[in-house]
Amino acid sequence: MAVDRFPIEEGHIMMFARAIGDDNPIYHDRDYAASTECEGMVAPPTFVQSSNQFDPDYTMRPRTGRAWFGSGRTPTGAGRDPRGGGRRLGGGLHAEQRFEYHRHPRVGDVLTATKRPGKTWEKQGRRSGKLMFRETVTEYRDQNGELVITATGVGVSTERPVDRT
C-alpha cells in the first residue's frame, strides 16, 4: 500500500485533464504554463489519485498472468460473490475524499505516497443496509521529503448495491 516513485509527467497530466474535460492550457501547453503565476505545468487538484498507476499492488488494474474479475467470456473472471453486490468484487464504494495542498505537484516532481489507516465507523443506510466506513490517509512527499499533499479517502462497503434513484 505504498508508492515508491510517482513521477509527475506532462503526458499523464494532459490525459488526466482530458478525462475530466478540462481544456485549461496549463495542463497541455508548456509555453502557456510557463507564463502563468505557477511558472510551469502543475497537476489538476485531484490528479494524485492517479498514483494508483504506480502502485505495484493496486488491485483495480488487470495484471498479466492473473485472472481479472471483470467480464471476458463470462460476466466475471472471479468467483461470483454469493452475497451479491459489489462489495467484495467491486472493492466497495468511494464515499468521501479530502485533499490538503501544502503545494501543488509540478511536472518533474517525483513523489512518494505512504498510506496509513484512519478512522472506521458504521452507519445504517437508507437504501443499502448497513454501511461500513473506512478511512485511509495518504501522504505525498516530494524528492526532498517535503510534504506536498495529504489525502484522506473514505471507502464504504454496503450490504447490497445502492438502488438507482
Next chain:
Amino acid sequence: MALKGVDLRVGDTHTERLVEDLTRTQIVQYAGASGDFNPVHTDEVFAREVAGYPTIFAHGMLTMGMTGRMLTDYVGDGRLTKFGARFTSQVWPGDTLDATLTVTGVADNLVELAVSTVNQDGVEVLKATAQARVD
C-alpha cells in the same frame, strides 16, 4: 487570474456546467488516466450481472475532478489549499452535471467555499468544501 480578497463577498456564487450527457467513453477515459479499472465503472456486463447495478456508473473521483475544474476556473491555478468532497449520489451515463460554489468566508488571504454538484434532476451528487489563497 487570481482572485482578490477585497472583491469577494460572502454569498457570491459561480456555476459551471461540468458535463452534458456523460458518456461511457468519458468514464473509460477517466479509468485509463486515473488507473482505476474497477469494472463497475467500465464493464456493463460485470456491473449488471455480477455487481447488481442497473448499469455502470462514474468514478466519484471523475465527478470530483470535473468539479475541481470549476474551482480552479474560479480561484486560479495552484491556488487551492483544501478540497474535500462527499459523494452523495451516484453519477450515471447520460447525466448532466452542474457545479456551484458559494463564498462562505474571506479572511487572511484565504477564501472559504461551499460547493455543490447536482444532476439534471436537481439531485446533489457531490457536496464539498474548499479553501484557496487569494490576493
